[in-house]
Structure formats: structure tokens, C-alpha cells
Amino acid sequence: MRIGELAALVGVTTRTVRHYHHLGLLPEPVRRANGYRVYGFADAVALARVRHLAELGLSLDELRDALADDEGRELREVLLELDADLARQQEAIRIKRQRVAALLEGADLRPGSMGSADMAAMLRDLSTGGSRIADMDRDLLTLFDTVAEPEGRARMAALMRPFTEPDALARAQALYRRLDDLAGAASGDPRVPPLAADLAARFPDEMASAIVENLDQVPARLRPPGSGSGTGAGDGGWTEALLSELSPAQIEVFRLVIETLKDRMR
Amino acid sequence: MRIGELAALVGVTTRTVRHYHHLGLLPEPVRRANGYRVYGFADAVALARVRHLAELGLSLDELRDALADDEGRELREVLLELDADLARQQEAIRIKRQRVAALLEGADLRPGSMGSADMAAMLRDLSTGGSRIADMDRDLLTLFDTVAEPEGRARMAALMRPFTEPDALARAQALYRRLDDLAGAASGDPRVPPLAADLAARFPDEMASAIVENLDQVPARLRPPGSGSGTGAGDGGWTEALLSELSPAQIEVFRLVIETLKDRMR
DNA sequence: AGACACGTTGACGCTACGACAAGGTCAAAC
């Protein structure tokens, strides 16, 4: 047989056969005077074996190693490992399909399903209402959702549960509007203290304690004096990028809220 | 934020961020005077979205197209197609695991499970017995098994069934030995006609008719005169490679067998 | 002033081949 006949017999291209020669997966056969490779029946069998195993997902390097030595235990080990790998792939695909389904189910197509779609739905309603601050909150959550581990997501979803109650939307809307109204305002604005008080009152105790216990995660400019590591946020500075989109009055509101929560938890 | 902070926040490398810039997946942000890229919070959100979707298995090209336009229906279509693709992958992996299991179950690790392992087991016993001809038969079957479509494999397995009966092994062993003994013998050897007769007698009618109906698949040198397309085997010449490993006496045996079967089916 | 961590662009490496290019070989057709 010449290379084209061999390839057609096994159902591959001649390029594939030469590639296997190059990798040492298949021995180079003898050549005729014109340089053509001549194959025998045994070569076809060897090629078919390689193809069969390669199609199962073994890499060609693994295959060469596995077929190189005496073909008994090494190949068995490789196949066992392959099966474990295939099992992992199955599991990974199952999870991917779950997440795709969650994305398709949630009406908007932004990642950030937050376990249950309730929170995402509420924030979507708020941001379509035109609130800049609600939009930022939603962005924060979607970011956290892609970055955090599953257990972190679950914990966050639990903390968010109180905000998914039926009347929570209307009250949140009012507060978000008052926050939005402070865009461009100075930190001394008279609307700041009452808004901070109203906001802090809406935080359930579990969330307040979660915040107070992690004060060192809070950006320095929002942190009450004398708490945690005084120097840096340790967060790499992304919070500064976040705060730079807020007005001084809005920042002051959040600072006051955190101070209030800390006092409450004391 | 600088690029390293952004990357750390979202959990990727800076190389990845620059790669996304290069592909147009993420807009190039403004630069500081020293040439450093400066990112805002919105960039982190955009990057997180890309990562989330990319990790689901979307290609970066698809993602760019899907995120480019108005983000509603195009992304939905892409996700639906992705889910279909994931389903196909699941199915493919399921089949692969079945075949890996079949390989691990069959004691030898040669591909060629033939649906049920019976036939493979018999041929393994024969070839470990040292028979060259049985070895070639086994190679033929493994080759067919990797090359043929599933329905072809099923048909072949059905044809092979009679040979998996308990006493078939012993009788086959004797015949294979007589064939092996003809290695190096001339075509006029007196042992040829009786062996061909005994062999032909062992072929059940279904297999005989399957052979006679496909006489044009049989190499020309084995074909009885005046049957099928007289010119070429049409098989690309691999049968010649196969026959070249046989002695003239062995070839003559097979030719006689086929002739006998043809007469029987007439 | 040096060390060190960060940033910049550019280029090569990885898998398993597909798709060329630029030629040599062989059987059949004119």
C-alpha cells in the first residue's frame, strides 16, 4: 500500500499519517526507490489502534508513551486516568449547562444569577428604572458572582434574602432615588445625615454584623477612624475606582451608614 | 486601577486582559502619561462578564460578536446554540466512556471490542496460542471495528455469533493449525484441497451468502473466475498487502473456500 | 543609587492536524 491507500482504508488523511510518523506514533515504513512509503497490513492495524485510542480523547503524547513499552499495565493506567478525566469533563459540562440555563431563564442576559434569580430580578428592575447607584450595586453583585467561590455566593445570597421580599422593592426604590439625587452634591449637604440614618435602619442585623466583622475589607475612606488596619484597603485599589464614580455627598452617606452600623453592633 | 489590580480583582492574568484588548473584546482604556492603562469599575464588570461567558464554553470570537450589538437576542441565540453544543459534548463523552469501559473490561487492551467481547476473547485465545493466521484474522476484525460504522459492526457481530459457541474454539484451533502448517508451502500442496473443504464446511449459510453477495469486495486473486467486476478489487490495494503475508498454498486454500461457497449458494 | 515590583510591546510555544506551496513520479490518454 502507498500512503493514500492506507489513509483511505483507515479513514484518515495522508497528513495525519505523516503527522503520526513525525511524532513517532507510527514507525516510518520502508521506502520504494522513488521515495514513496510502502505499508503493509500490520501498519494499517497499528494506525487503526492509534486512531481508536486517540478518538477516545487520549493525547498523542500519552498514546506514544502508553504504546511504547510493553503495552500491558501502562495503557491500562492511562485508560483509567482517561476515564477519570472524562468523568470530570462530564461534571464540568453539567455545571456549565446549569449556568447557561440560569442565564437563559433570568430575563436579562447578564451573568450574575446569585443562586436564585430573585435578587438579580430586583436589581434589574431598579437599574432599568434609571438609577445609577442601583446599577453600580448590580454591577458589584455580578462581579462578586463571577469572582467568588460557590460558598461565598451562597453566603451572599443568604444575606440578600431580606431584600427580595415583596414590599422591599418599593422602599429600596425610594432610597435609591434619594441617593441618586445626591449626584454632584458636596459632602456637607443637609440631606446626607437623614438619608444615612434611613439607609442604616434598612440593614438587617446579620448584614450589619457581616459588614462590621469585615471592616478591613471596606475602603479606607469609608471606614470609621480607629478600626482595623489603618494603612491600606488591601483590596488592590479597585474600591477607589468605584468611589471615584460617586459624589462627595454619596460617599459621606456610605461612611455614615457604616459608622452607624458599627455603633449599633457595639 | 492598573492592569494588575484589575486582573487580580477578576481572577485572571494581565496577559489575558491584554489578549482581550487585542481581540476587541474589551475596549482599550485611557492611558496615563507613562503609558499605563487605567481602568475603572465598569471595566472590571465588563471583564467579569466576558470571563463568566467564556468559562461556559463560548469562543472569544462568538463572544465579541454577541456582545457587540445590542446584547438582547443575539446573545440569547448564541447561548441556545451553546447549550445544544454542550449537549452534544455530553453525548460524545458518554459514548467515549462506554468504549473506554469496554476496553478495560476486555482483558487485552487492543481496540476492537466487536460489540460483545466474545469474539474478541476467542481470537485472543487463538493468537496467544501462536497462530499467525488467527492473528491476522484478529487484526482484520480490529481494523474493521475501528473503520466500520456502528451498523456494520453490529452486522459483523451477528455473523460471528456461531463462532462463539463453546466447542467452536477447539475446532477452530485445529483448522488454524492446519492453515499455519501451510506457511511456505507451494500452491500445489496436497494438503490444500481437504483443508479448503473442511474450512468451507464450517461456514454457516448466512456467512457464506454474505461473502458470495459481496464477491466484488473480495480480492481478485481469491475470486472465482467470471464473477463481479473483473478488473480491480476496488479496495485500494490493501488486500494485496494482506495476501503478501500468506504462502501460495494458504492463498489457494482461501480461493478454493470461496469457490466452494459460491457453488454451495448457487 | 540600587533593588524590586510593576508596566509596555513583541515573539514564540502549545494540540492535532488543515491548507497551502513547489516540486517529483507514474499510468493512462492523446
Add this chain to the structure above:
DNA sequence: GTTTGACCTTGTCGTAGCGTCAACGTGTCT
């Protein structure tokens, strides 16, 4: 005898999604 067309040869570039250098500029700390 020559041309055509189907083969064969080696070699190189391209693919997806970055990792991993190289070679160099910047900013901060000691």
C-alpha cells in the same frame, strides 16, 4: 512523445487561548 491528472515528497503557516520568555521603561522603598 508528450501531456494530463492523480498520486507522492518535504516544508511552512494557520488555528484558540492564552503561558512564557525577552528586552526594556517606571515608580517606590531603602
